[in-house]
Amino acid sequence: MRKKSEERRQAMIDVAAEVFNEIGFEGASMAEISARIGGSKATLYNYFTSKEEIFVEVMLKQVGCQFEQAFTALNDEDDVRLGLLRLARHYLDIVLKPDVVAVKRLGMYYAGKSDLGPMLYERGPKRGWQRIADFLKVKMEQGKLHKGDAWLAALQFRALVEAEWVEARMLNVVTSPQAAELQASTERAVDAFIYLYQPR
Template structure:
């Protein structure tokens, strides 16, 4: 029974993903999703409380795998700079991807009119950057980095990585950032981060 329930839930997500792509988030409705699914709206609400919640799950599946690889790439290492550079490259490849850019644009657009932005943040980026903060906290304990607020340090690292490309990618000024440019961006970002946080011997 549980397997059938999981299959039904996945079917809802798949159908909703098609609809969001076809007509956009605003024009999609719970009624239309249930009609395409071939069931009642009540059945749909047994799985999801709102269209926003379905959208969050669609985005988690479309973009979540990239971020899962990114954030789990951070493992304790004597080569802290190398670990941060690998992470930074994975992060920028993910955050600049079409799927993630589309999700961010929708989240910003609907942020004040629904809880979509908050849901996307709480179930995605916040969890990932909490992992980064924990990684940095351990580096501080090993005296690779100076003692500081690890959460703030994680957010500052994110700001350095985002600084060169995210805004102009969001606005469509650029549509593609080459791996070489990403590598150079990451190197500059980690240089600044290490100047701010590394202990003298690192």
């Protein structure tokens, strides 16, 4: 029974994605989505509390699995630098993709107009970067990194990794960064982070 319910929920997300892609977030409605599903709004509301919630689910389904892979790149990693290099490179490859950039632009655009921004943050970036903070905390406790606020360290690491690329990509200044350039920038970012948090 639970499997069928989850399949039904995923089918609703797929239909909602079609609606959002066709007429946008503002033009879409729960009535339109439920009409295309072939059920009532009440049925749709049994699965999702709002249009914002289902939109978040659509966006997470479209790009969330890619980030999931990046944020698990540090599992059981003993070498801090090599692990962070792998994470940083994987993260940049994902965050600069056209579909991910499109989702981020949408999220930023609607963040001030609804509850979409906080919902996206809680379900997406916050969860992912908490994993990185957990990894850094372990390395701090092992004496491989200088002890500090692991959550703050994770955010600083993210800022270093994104610094050379993300704003330019979001504004379409950069569209096709070269692999060698990305690799060099990740090494600079990781080296700066390691220098900042070297044991002392």
